[in-house]
Amino acid sequence: MRALKTIFDFYIYSSIHVALAVFALSWVTLLQFDMEYDENVLYFIFFASITGYNFVKYFGLAKFHHRSLAKWLKMIQVFSGICFVIMGYFALKLELNTLIYIGVFGLATFLYAIPIIPKKIFLDKKKNLRSIGGLKVYIIAVVWTGVTVFLPLLNNEFDITDDIIIIAIQRFIFVLVLMFPFEIRDLNYDSLKLATIPQKIGVKQTKLVGLFLLIVFYLLNYFKDDINTTVLASYFIISSITLLFLVFSKQNQSKYYSAFWVESLPLVWLGILFMIR
Numbered sequence: 494m495r496a497l498k499t500i501f502d503f504y505i506y507s508s509i510h511v512a513l514a515v516f517a518l519s520w521v522t523l524l525q526f527d528m529e530y531d532e533n534v535l536y537f538i539f540f541a542s543i544t545g546y547n548f549v550k551y552f553g554l555a556k557f558h559h560r561s562l563a564k565w566l567k568m569i570q571v572f573s574g575i576c577f578v579i580m581g582y583f584a585l586k587l588e589l590n591t592l593i594y595i596g597v598f599g600l601a602t603f604l605y606a607i608p609i610i611p612k613k614i615f616l617d618k619k620k621n622l623r624s625i626g627g628l629k630v631y632i633i634a635v636v637w638t639g640v641t642v643f644l645p646l647l648n649n650e651f652d653i654t655d656d657i658i659i660i661a662i663q664r665f666i667f668v669l670v671l672m673f674p675f676e677i678r679d680l681n682y683d684s685l686k687l688a689t690i691p692q693k694i695g696v697k698q699t700k701l702v703g704l705f706l707l708i709v710f711y712l713l714n715y716f717k718d719d720i721n722t723t724v725l726a727s728y729f730i731i732s733s734i735t736l737l738f739l740v741f742s743k744q745n746q747s748k749y750y751s752a753f754w755v756e757s758l759p760l761v762w763l764g765i766l767f768m769i770r
Contacts, residue, residue: 505752507569508550512542517759518641518664524766525660525724526651533586534648538640540580541595547573591648598639630676630690634668656717663728666710670703670735671758674742674751681744696744703739707732723769731762 504510516539523531547569584592642661643653651657676689677696691699711732714725738755 503565503568505749506565507572508543508546510753510756511546512539514756514759515539515542515637515641517763518637519645521759521763521766522642522645522660522664524763524770526646528645528649528651531645531649533583534591534645537580537583537587538644540576540583542640543576544573544580545599547576588648588650591644594639594644594647598636630669630672633672634665637668638665654718656719659713659717663710663713666706667731667735670706670710670739671755673699673703673739674746674755677742677744678746678751700739700742704736707736707739723766726769727762727765730765731758734758734761 516535519535519538520530523529523535551566551569551573584595587595638661642657642664646653646657673690676691677699679689680691680696690702694702711728714720714728735758738758742750742755
């Protein structure tokens with residue numbers, strides 16, 4: 494039993510689970526446009542997500558403790574290195590325009606973790622994008638939207654239409670709401686300088702904002718040129734499930750409530766689409 498817990502913790506902390514969530518949302522985009530399974534872009538997104546998330550999470554630890562890294566961190570470093578190599582392999586199979594687009598988000602990831610931006614615009618000494626007060630969740634939502642909506646479509650040479658812009662806005666909203674349970678969980682640990690949404694308006698108001706955003710998330714479907722009942726049903730179901738997880742989120746939540754269950758919602762959405770198509 495202890496071995497299974499160790500394996501599961503490695504699955505969570507090595508970013509495999511969050512990478513599957515990004516992978517799932519990218520596949521959702523392909524399904525929404527009746528596109529074939531694009532293994533090159535999807536596998537690239539999966540391995541790039543592991544590499545990027547582990548870089549952001551563990552850069553500081555590796556920088557200051559590289560001579561005495563804990564065993565688990567060394568394992569994650571080796572695992573991330575392998576994923577980086579596989580990511581490079583699939584990158585070579587992508588279109589040139591896609592690679593240029595990827596470079597922009599690669600830079601955003603770099604700036605998110607590396608302290609190189611002028612100190613005067615920051616609220617603490619870390620001097621990276623994630624330390625700018627109130628900006629963290631929006632950066633994550635923008636990057637997830639760019640990767641899971643535009644990247645699969647760009648690699649398949651899709652023209653950007655009004656419907657795609659609406660889907661991008663919906664995806665931004667969805668990811669933003671997914672972040673709320675994490676921010677509620679971290680109220681006990683986050684510095685007040687981060688100015689997270691729950692810190693600024695409280696837990697109850699954060700949940701009400703989430704409810705409003707999920708209503709907007711669903712209603713935006715009616716502004717699309719192409720509307721079908723399957724899409725409406727999938728959006729309604731995933732909105733309802735997401736709302737339930739938001740309502741039951743709290744500061745003293747279980748260890749895996751956000752890290753596993755909330756992070757699983759993109760996989761649930763993908764499963765819903767497969768079931769009702």
